[in-house]
Amino acid sequence: MSGRKKSLLKVIILGDSSVGKTSLMNQYVNKRFSNQYKATIGADFCTKEVVVNDRVVTMQIWDTAGQERFQSLGVAFYRGADCCVLVYDVTAPNSFKNLDSWRDEFLIQASPRDPEHFPFVVLGNKVDLDNRQVSTRRAQQWCQSKNDIPYYETSAKEGFNVEMAFQVIAKNALELEAEAEVINDFPDQITLGSQNNRPGNPDNCQC
Amino acid sequence: MEVEQTSIRSDTNSTCEYLDAESDPDANEPETSLYQEADFEQEAEQQNHSIISELRDGLDATRETSASALSPEPGQHSKGLAASAESLALSTSTSAKTEDSIGGLEEEYDYQHDSLWRGQKKHIFILSEAGKPIFSLHGNEDKLATLFGVIQALVSFVQLGQDAITSIHAAGIKFAFMQRSSLILVAATRSNMSVQQLQLQLGDVYNQILSILTYSHMTKIFEKRKNFDLRRLLSGSERLFYNLLANDSSSAKVSNNIFTFLTNSILVFPLPTTVRSQITSAIHSNCSKIKNLVFAVLIANNKLIALVRMKKYSIHPADLRLIFNLIECSESFKSSENWSPICLPKFDMNGYLHAHVSYLANDCQACLLLLSVDRDAFFTLSEAKAKITEKLRKNHCLEAINKELQQPYNAKLYQQVVGIPELRHFLYKPKSTAQLLCPMLRHPYKSLEELESLEAIYCDLLHRIHNGSRPLKLIYEVKEREVVLAWATGTYELYAVFEPVVDKATVIKYVDNLIKWIEKEYDVYFIRNHATF
Numbered sequence: 148m149s150g151r152k153k154s155l156l157k158v159i160i161l162g163d164s165s166v167g168k169t170s171l172m173n174q175y176v177n178k179r180f181s182n183q184y185k186a187t188i189g190a191d192f193c194t195k196e197v198v199v200n201d202r203v204v205t206m207q208i209w210d211t212a213g214q215e216r217f218q219s220l221g222v223a224f225y226r227g228a229d230c231c232v233l234v235y236d237v238t239a240p241n242s243f244k245n246l247d248s249w250r251d252e253f254l255i256q257a258s259p260r261d262p263e264h265f266p267f268v269v270l271g272n273k274v275d276l277d278n279r280q281v282s283t284r285r286a287q288q289w290c291q292s293k294n295d296i297p298y299y300e301t302s303a304k305e306g307f308n309v310e311m312a313f314q315v316i317a318k319n320a321l322e323l324e325a326e327a328e329v330i331n332d333f334p335d336q337i338t339l340g341s342q343n344n345r346p347g348n349p350d351n352c353q354c
Numbered sequence: 355m356e357v358e359q360t361s362i363r364s365d366t367n368s369t370c371e372y373l374d375a376e377s378d379p380d381a382n383e384p385e386t387s388l389y390q391e392a393d394f395e396q397e398a399e400q401q402n403h404s405i406i407s408e409l410r411d412g413l414d415a416t417r418e419t420s421a422s423a424l425s426p427e428p429g430q431h432s433k434g435l436a437a438s439a440e441s442l443a444l445s446t447s448t449s450a451k452t453e454d455s456i457g458g459l460e461e462e463y464d465y466q467h468d469s470l471w472r473g474q475k476k477h478i479f480i481l482s483e484a485g486k487p488i489f490s491l492h493g494n495e496d497k498l499a500t501l502f503g504v505i506q507a508l509v510s511f512v513q514l515g516q517d518a519i520t521s522i523h524a525a526g527i528k529f530a531f532m533q534r535s536s537l538i539l540v541a542a543t544r545s546n547m548s549v550q551q552l553q554l555q556l557g558d559v560y561n562q563i564l565s566i567l568t569y570s571h572m573t574k575i576f577e578k579r580k581n582f583d584l585r586r587l588l589s590g591s592e593r594l595f596y597n598l599l600a601n602d603s604s605s606a607k608v609s610n611n612i613f614t615f616l617t618n619s620i621l622v623f624p625l626p627t628t629v630r631s632q633i634t635s636a637i638h639s640n641c642s643k644i645k646n647l648v649f650a651v652l653i654a655n656n657k658l659i660a661l662v663r664m665k666k667y668s669i670h671p672a673d674l675r676l677i678f679n680l681i682e683c684s685e686s687f688k689s690s691e692n693w694s695p696i697c698l699p700k701f702d703m704n705g706y707l708h709a710h711v712s713y714l715a716n717d718c719q720a721c722l723l724l725l726s727v728d729r730d731a732f733f734t735l736s737e738a739k740a741k742i743t744e745k746l747r748k749n750h751c752l753e754a755i756n757k758e759l760q761q762p763y764n765a766k767l768y769q770q771v772v773g774i775p776e777l778r779h780f781l782y783k784p785k786s787t788a789q790l791l792c793p794m795l796r797h798p799y800k801s802l803e804e805l806e807s808l809e810a811i812y813c814d815l816l817h818r819i820h821n822g823s824r825p826l827k828l829i830y831e832v833k834e835r836e837v838v839l840a841w842a843t844g845t846y847e848l849y850a851v852f853e854p855v856v857d858k859a860t861v862i863k864y865v866d867n868l869i870k871w872i873e874k875e876y877d878v879y880f881i882r883n884h885a886t887f
Contacts, residue, residue: 154583157484190503190507194497194500196496207485207500223506223513224510226485226510226580227482227485324581334571334697334704334706336705336727336728337706339646343702343704344701344702353668
């Protein structure tokens with residue numbers, strides 16, 4: 148709580164199971180990749196510091212479970228997010244189709260103040276694989292239709308575009324934060340005898 | 355590990371415990387498996403951290419290996435547990451520097467593997483409902499963002515079941531949770547403090563936040579923006595939190611204050627009754643005509659000299675402690691008059707009182723606060739203050755205050771009760787008022803470490819005397835290093851620590867003397883009634 152102005156961004160990663168959410172996070176934070184698949188149960192957390200426009204920003208990344216049976220925290224996770232990363236697998240058309248419902252689910256659960264302009268980012272992951280099924284064009288079209296969500300194609304395996312994508316995520320979230328002015332209305336003057344300061348002391352422990 | 359959601363503790367559960375006994379808490383890459391269900395075991399095995407080891411690793415360096423059970427509300431074990439086994443499984447990865455990491459940004463500090471951080475006696479964390487860090491007593495809260503996420507997830511998970519998490523007991527550490535409006539407060543400690551006592555302390559911390567922001571302002575902000583970073587509004591006020599938690603922060607400051615929040619009370623500045631009533635009447639005569647003035651408070655050395663209040667309004671000890679805290683850590687008040695908004699949450703959590711704060715005189719370090727609801731009252735109050743000082747100087751009250759200030763606190767108290775050199779320390783609190791009498795700390799409780807052992811003794815005694823389900827009236831215990839006594843009567847509570855050599859008959863005799871002495875000197879050390887405007 149001390150020192151210069153610090154920023155912390157809560158970033159949620161959503162998407163179908165096995166599209167590579169955890170791998171993207173691991174690649175970004177630890178520069179590591181494993182071919183082995185392990186389902187995330189509940190959630191996973193990571194922290195990373197980035198510099199955006201000369202400001203040090205801490206990203207608190209919430210990696211969620213894609214598999215329905217492991218999703219148990221729902222609202223709790225989405226609450227107060229600064230940015231939401233939607234991930235799909237370019238070799239799995241269904242994971243792309245489901246972006247709609249992930250986005251809706253997030254907006255319903257998190258109910259951000261300005262849903263139209265809430266910063267989403269879409270990542271098409273696994274572009275290193277040969278059997279691509281969802282074209283860049285198709286993905287871009289979808290993103291445009293949703294109020295121009297930024298779109299990036301990534302490979303968590305090769306680290307391709309990962310750093311860049313997260314940089315944009317941080318930047319967009321930060322812009323929104325900067326816009327929000329601190330609500331600076333001084334509380335109303337206390338009115339003696341009002342509901343708020345009823346005389347007498349119920350718990351009988353006055354000095 | 356037990357999750358205590360009611361006062362009943364349940365550790366009998368065996369259906370689905372998180373067995374983490376095999377793991378080595380000091381290992382860098384714990385292979386803690388936390389799921390008993392075979393299907394998930396594989397998946398879980400190589401996660402970086404389990405929540406369980408997170409909590410334990412984070413704070414406990416001991417190698418205690420206890421099988422731990424996590425049980426939600428007693429009575430609905432099996433079903434709830436099966437669910438929790440799946441879903442409470444959160445894992446965290448820290449951003450520790452890895453061998454192949456690149457660039458300057460990776461050189462982040464990893465507290466969770468830092469033995470100094472983990473070895474702290476107590477941790478206090480404040481976060482928003484969204485899981486965003488607001489304050490950590492030890493360590494940079496940004497670097498602990500992962501841990502804050504885990505705390506939020508734990509709290510929310512229990513909340514999802516229409517319940518609230520109260521505490522977790524794991525490997526000798528108590529975690530006490532408190533949820534207030536949009537905030538989550540957590541205390542974690544190895545000390546003797548009970549969950550209830552930790553929550554009292556968290557209550558003081560929460561009140562400190564309200565005192566800076568007011569409840570209405572804070573809730574309005576979070577209603578509008580759940581992702582708000584509250585540090586933006588609290589920056590500059592950190593010292594208030596560190597001072598409030600002085601004994602637990604790294605400042606190595608020894609303070610008696612800990613006893614006041616444990617007993618929900620305040621300390622009184624000892625003065626002859628004639629002097630105190632002269633002071634009170636000086637304040638009264640110069641303030642009684644001022645509209646909207648609610649409280650006039652004169653304090654010195656963290657103790658109350660006099661209080662004059664508006665008729666019908668009384669002041670709560672928790673509010674007074676916030677005032678003491680503010681004065682104690684604001685050196686700048688000494689140099690000039692100040693006009694400062696302060697919310698006293700027990701009085702009115704939704705608005706500020708406006709405080710005229712000043713020391714009586716350069717040659718008298720007692721601080722006067724005149725608290726009004728009127729934000730334009732500065733000059734009126736400033737004038738009143740000048741007159742009060744003048745009057746007090748004329749009738750030699752400033753001298754009397756200085757005389758007492760120059761004495762080591764309660765030296766007299768020891769001289770007069772002497773005859774009891776074996777009495778190391780005591781707490782005396784009348785039932786009728788939230789005021790506490792306790793002597794200054796002296797040998798052998800001079801150092802922070804020794805104070806902690808004294809604190810542990812009192813925590814234990816207070817907890818047993820005030821135990822909700824089985825309160826005790828009298829405790830007499832011969833310990834290895836001291837003899838302790840706790841006694842709750844209809845008119846007072848007394849807690850005393852004696853040298854280990856005294857026998858029971860002597861203790862009884864001493865206590866008798868002490869009580870008689872306090873009764874005789876009562877009006878010097880306590881204030882029976884506060885004058886009203």
